[in-house]
Amino acid sequence: MVKLWRKEAPTPMSALPPTSREWHLVARPQGWPTPDDFALREAPVAEPGPGQVLVRNLYVSVDPYMRGRMNDVESYVPPFRLDRPMDGAAVGRVVASGDDSFAVGDHVLHPLGWREYALVKAEHATRVDPDLAPLSTYLGVLGMPGLTAYAGLLRVADFKEGDAVFVSGAAGAVGSEVGQIARLKGASRVVGSAGSAEKVRILTEEYGFDAAFNYKDGPVAEQLRKAAPDGIDVYFDNVGGEHLEAAIDSLNVHGRVAVCGMIAQYNATEPTPAPRNLALVIGKRLRIQGLLVGDHYDLQQQFVEEVSAWIRSGELKYDETVVEGIENNVEAFLGMLRGENTGKMVVSLPE
Numbered sequence: 001m002v003k004l005w006r007k008e009a010p011t012p013m014s015a016l017p018p019t020s021r022e023w024h025l026v027a028r029p030q031g032w033p034t035p036d037d038f039a040l041r042e043a044p045v046a047e048p049g050p051g052q053v054l055v056r057n058l059y060v061s062v063d064p065y066m067r068g069r070m071n072d073v074e075s076y077v078p079p080f081r082l083d084r085p086m087d088g089a090a091v092g093r094v095v096a097s098g099d100d101s102f103a104v105g106d107h108v109l110h111p112l113g114w115r116e117y118a119l120v121k122a123e124h125a126t127r128v129d130p131d132l133a134p135l136s137t138y139l140g141v142l143g144m145p146g147l148t149a150y151a152g153l154l155r156v157a158d159f160k161e162g163d164a165v166f167v168s169g170a171a172g173a174v175g176s177e178v179g180q181i182a183r184l185k186g187a188s189r190v191v192g193s194a195g196s197a198e199k200v201r202i203l204t205e206e207y208g209f210d211a212a213f214n215y216k217d218g219p220v221a222e223q224l225r226k227a228a229p230d231g232i233d234v235y236f237d238n239v240g241g242e243h244l245e246a247a248i249d250s251l252n253v254h255g256r257v258a259v260c261g262m263i264a265q266y267n268a269t270e271p272t273p274a275p276r277n278l279a280l281v282i283g284k285r286l287r288i289q290g291l292l293v294g295d296h297y298d299l300q301q302q303f304v305e306e307v308s309a310w311i312r313s314g315e316l317k318y319d320e321t322v323v324e325g326i327e328n329n330v331e332a333f334l335g336m337l338r339g340e341n342t343g344k345m346v347v348s349l350p351e
Helices: 065-069 135-139 144-156 173-184 197-205 220-227 242-250 280-284 293-313 326-337
Strands: 019-025 038-044 052-061 090-097 107-110 117-121 164-167 189-194 211-214 232-237 251-259 287-290 320-324 344-348
Touching: 019 326, 038 326, 052 107, 052 135, 090 117, 090 135, 107 117, 107 135, 135 320, 135 344, 144 173, 144 232, 144 251, 144 293, 164 173, 173 189, 173 232, 173 293, 189 197, 189 220, 197 211, 211 220, 220 242, 232 242, 242 251, 242 280, 251 280, 320 326, 326 344
Parallel strands: 164 189, 164 232, 189 211, 232 251, 251 287, 320 344
Antiparallel strands: 019 038, 052 090, 052 117, 052 344, 090 107
């Protein structure tokens, strides 16, 4: 997907509105979230103090992990607080600066999304170049999802040339990049699952997967065995549940599983059964390891250099599903959970 960008003239502080809009979580979802669990509220736009920058967000991210943060449970990241602004990755333009390291007009990546204007600590902002890549890509193919794919496949799953790789949720922001990186690194076979015939077509015709299937068309284990008759060496798990069970069945001896997400059970109201074939882990000597991208930021520079070169050469392709308007942030999030996106789901905030 190619977009053209132009730099906007800096906005003086006096031209800014006195208030802007931001999303608050107002109720803990029970099962699937609904629009009633959220509220779009007005908040004052404050001038930055020392060590702060005021950012006009241009793109904000919605990601599967955010569903877990809506539950009041202890986890690797604190839950969203009720009646407080939600957060997540965002890219925007600095419109006022109280820190010498950032100038008005700079574009930055930062963690205060779900709002139009963000008052960000300078230490939490990273300058990005809109001339190197479209700004939205810093939330997807060159952002956190991309690094998750890169580190998860190459480090956590210990991918080796010649491995056969299976990716669930393969048409999403992470899965689509995992499959392409595996192909570029010399996989013997790359197989993906997705939730529609059109996504299956994209996986094979555009992303270069050797085989793909629609998990809604029949038992995942049967479709996987057909797509990978010689078994698989690596499974990159974005889904869990039936997919994980099927992968364990198809994994070869000394196979590896990188568990990135389990979106199949994020909205479950009852405990979900573990895979019924876990005993195979013993005889096959499988390794199953969880993945958090925060453990792998030491690979950031290597990742950006290698992946951006593949993008420029056309060897790695990406898609984005862009929803316009802060007022549609919740619908974009819910759509992402329902699998309505191809590639990264982002929300654009036109100025």
